[in-house]
Amino acid sequence: MLVYKKEELVRFVEEAKPYARDGKVADYIPALGKANPNELSIAIYMPDGQVIDAGDVTVKVTLQSISKIIALALVLIDCGEEKVFRKVGMEPTGDPFHSIAKLEDMQPAKPLNPMINAGALAVTHMIRGGSVEERLVRLLAFVRRLAGNESISYSKEVAQSEFATAFLNRSLCYFLKQHGIIDEDVEELMDLYTKQCAIEMTCIDLAHIGLVLALDGRDPQSGEPLMPPDVARICKTFMVTCGMYNASGEFAIKIGIPAKSGVSGGILAAVSKRCGIGIFGPALDGKGNSLTGMKLLELLSKTYSLSIF
Numbered sequence: 600m601l602v603y604k605k606e607e608l609v610r611f612v613e614e615a616k617p618y619a620r621d622g623k624v625a626d627y628i629p630a631l632g633k634a635n636p637n638e639l640s641i642a643i644y645m646p647d648g649q650v651i652d653a654g655d656v657t658v659k660v661t662l663q664s665i666s667k668i669i670a671l672a673l674v675l676i677d678c679g680e681e682k683v684f685r686k687v688g689m690e691p692t693g694d695p696f697h698s699i700a701k702l703e704d705m706q707p708a709k710p711l712n713p714m715i716n717a718g719a720l721a722v723t724h725m726i727r728g729g730s731v732e733e734r735l736v737r738l739l740a741f742v743r744r745l746a747g748n749e750s751i752s753y754s755k756e757v758a759q760s761e762f763a764t765a766f767l768n769r770s771l772c773y774f775l776k777q778h779g780i781i782d783e784d785v786e787e788l789m790d791l792y793t794k795q796c797a798i799e800m801t802c803i804d805l806a807h808i809g810l811v812l813a814l815d816g817r818d819p820q821s822g823e824p825l826m827p828p829d830v831a832r833i834c835k836t837f838m839v840t841c842g843m844y845n846a847s848g849e850f851a852i853k854i855g856i857p858a859k860s861g862v863s864g865g866i867l868a869a870v871s872k873r874c875g876i877g878i879f880g881p882a883l884d885g886k887g888n889s890l891t892g893m894k895l896l897e898l899l900s901k902t903y904s905l906s907i908f
């Protein structure tokens with residue numbers, strides 16, 4: 600087992616914080632622009648229930664693209680691998696997460712993977728339920744089980760802010776609809792997707808979800824399977840190949856831990872069998888990844904040899 604000492608983690612946080620000066624908070628979703636770029640918090644959840652944290656872990660972070668992993672796990676359980684991968688591929692793109700370019704090149708216009716926005720929209724489309732409300736309730740119930748926290752909900756402010764400004768995502772939806780990948784009302788899908796992205800939690804909750812993935816889908820407390828091991832394996836594989844957008848290759852070389860980032864500055868990481876990690880640091884690099892969060896993970900990975908490679 601890893602022995603993380605609180606003082607050491609606090610030192611790593613201090614070492615990583617100055618990197619915020621080279622980054623900038625996401626403001627294309629206006630409500631995210633209010634975040635403090637100098638904030639940095641981390642929690643590490645161990646299989647024995649121990650949590651080591653540093654920074655202000657009471658701050659809540661919206662999941663943004665991190666939610667794509669959770670929605671993917673849910674639709675894999677709901678619909679099975681075959682149906683899901685009929686609508687979305689398994690390959691990294693090398694393009695930014697909101698790019699439409701490859702959709703135009705591919706015949707049919709199937710998004711290359713579930714971590715880019717086009718693929719994530721196709722995945723959210725597959726969440727089962729009779730209405731947006733019902734589908735959101737099912738997704739939230741799943742998130743709460745994974746995080747071990749019944750009080751998790753979504754930020755209405757962030758959801759509305761994105762809903763009012765997500766013209767590019769709407770374009771992706773119309774493109775997907777034209778090519779038969781989705782067949783629902785675009786405004787309804789955008790309603791569900793923006794609420795999904797606005798689900799908020801602390802980095803302790805995030806670390807708990809990372810631990811469930813690290814334990815191949817098992818609840819660390821009860822041992823109960825929250826998702827089949829194959830679903831956890833698929834999610835972690837996507838985290839390695841596409842989890843950090845078009846910086847996934849460099850991240851794999853420098854850090855080597857399955858991880859998923861979001862433009863809120865959150866990072867979810869799963870260190871197989873050993874721990875789950877949740878980070879919140881809203882200063883982003885040009886590709887939309889938390890600069891301070893990646894620095895912090897690099898320090899941890901090097902110190903404790905966490906790379907899977």
Ligand SMILES: NC(=O)CC[C@H](N)C(=O)O
Nearest residue numbers: 663664696716796861862
């Ligand atoms: N990279 C991200 O975190 C993107 C999520 C964001 N909600 C969007 O669709 O633009």
